[in-house]
């Protein structure tokens with residue numbers, strides 16, 4: 001049985017959507033064009049008629065660097081990450097430095113004005129909380145130019161209470177840089193979510209057998225990782241009991257994809273309920289919080305439609321699968 005059909009999962013989802021008057025209304029500059037007639041659609045579902053793409057709203061009016069015409073491909077320096085000829089770390093690092101020389105020269109040639117502007121400062125409109133996974137780059141996934149997104153990444157894009165690093169990044173983005181949108185972005189095949197799921201299954205199996213739960217040595221690698229993924233393990237565990245009776249194996253009751261989605265939703269809620277974000281809403285700031293998932297196999301982003309914004313309740317949200325291909329309507 002998929003986790004989403006489990007009673008515990010349904011209850012969790014109901015709790016998430018029940019948060020009052022905080023659901024998402026995108027800043028108009030970030031929403032995509034409407035494809036539906038407002039006369040035939042519930043007005044709460046209708047998207048703004050005049051809108052812009054994320055890339056257009058965040059990039060400093062120029063073609064995203066990764067897509068500049070002079071670039072031979074999206075990844076002109078991919079060889080240093082895939083070449084088997086790189087026999088040593090010294091060669092690897094030299095390859096990266098060489099690639100930087102090429103990158104800097106191409107940047108200076110294609111958009112010297114942007115380089116000059118970036119040297120003065122930054123004014124990103126987006127804060128991105130994403131996973132540290134090497135396959136998921138905020139800038140590459142969205143195709144925006146440098147200076148467009150303020151990024152914080154950690155394993156499985158967590159926002160733990162007491163995590164000073166994540167809180168400081170969020171606080172700086174919201175209250176100093178004055179970003180307009182916060183994106184929590186998970187991804188398919190997340191090792192952190194998978195580890196939390198496996199920990200929940202292992203714990204459940206030991207409990208079923210009456211065995212003691214292992215306690216990692218304080219400060220060890222296992223201890224550090226288990227503490228970090230504890231909330232994900234807890235989320236996975238919450239979905240196990242109601243489903244295990246109908247399944248041969250606890251693993252059969254859990255879906256990595258569904259856990260990933262739910263973890264993103266939980267993190268979106270945690271960010272939205274933080275004092276940092278609430279303070280911005282109390283000031284009347286235009287600030288929204290969104291939950292997306294990046295699909296590694298297709299490089300596409302999916303909006304979970306679980307966003308929040310202070311003020312009026314709305315259902316409209318970003319649908320992002322082909323955003324980068326969109327043009328900017330006027």
Ligand SMILES: [Zn+2]
Pocket residue numbers: 131132133155156157187189190191192193
């Ligand atoms: Zn991950």
